[in-house]
Amino acid sequence: MKNQKGFTLIELMVVVAIIGILAAIAIPQYSKYQARAKVSAGLAEAASYKSGFEDLLNSGTTVSQTNLNAPASTGNCTFTFTDGVTGTIQCALVNPPTVIAGGTILLTRSSTGWTCTSSAIASTYLPKGCAAAANAG
Template structure:
């Protein structure tokens, strides 16, 4: 009698079905992970301008703008940056509009707001599922 070698068709179909079920569960989770990573990168890029913003405010010679906080052209790999502020009351904002991001967060805005009394606060225009706890979403 010959010994059977290999897999039967039924066994192969079961393996393919299991892989399909796992992929159905994993792909949406991976997309969410990608979106969260892009938002986190945008928060990091916007936060990196806070020190320069504070230097301009403390110098008191000119209102903070994109140019004088050394943000370059304002476009990075992750976002388009914007900076506004007033030396007179110590307020201002740093914004990051997300670029090259997954659909759920594409075009959403991260806003770092400074007030003389409260310091820096962070906000995100997208869903809170895609941001960090330190920068709540809507």
């Protein structure tokens, strides 16, 4: 009798089951990674304007998008700048993953320094040092 070569149906089913289990674990983790990366990128872009913001305030110039030489939006943020001693830099996330849809990052200047808060972004997706709003989770 000839020896047959190849895999049995049971062996193939076991391999497919293992791949399915790995995918069930990996896909949610990848989604979480995407959300965290988007928030971190938005925070980095917003934070890059802090020194220019301070420089404008110290020189007595009004803080604005034009004076900061900032774009209206980038691949990660749509910016809003508020002038004043307690001025703000707001980044509304552009094309975020579903779990952080509608999320914004707010850098607020005070006499003690800058603070980071967010809205519509759960603390799970925020970098250290950035606090979630009370209703964000």
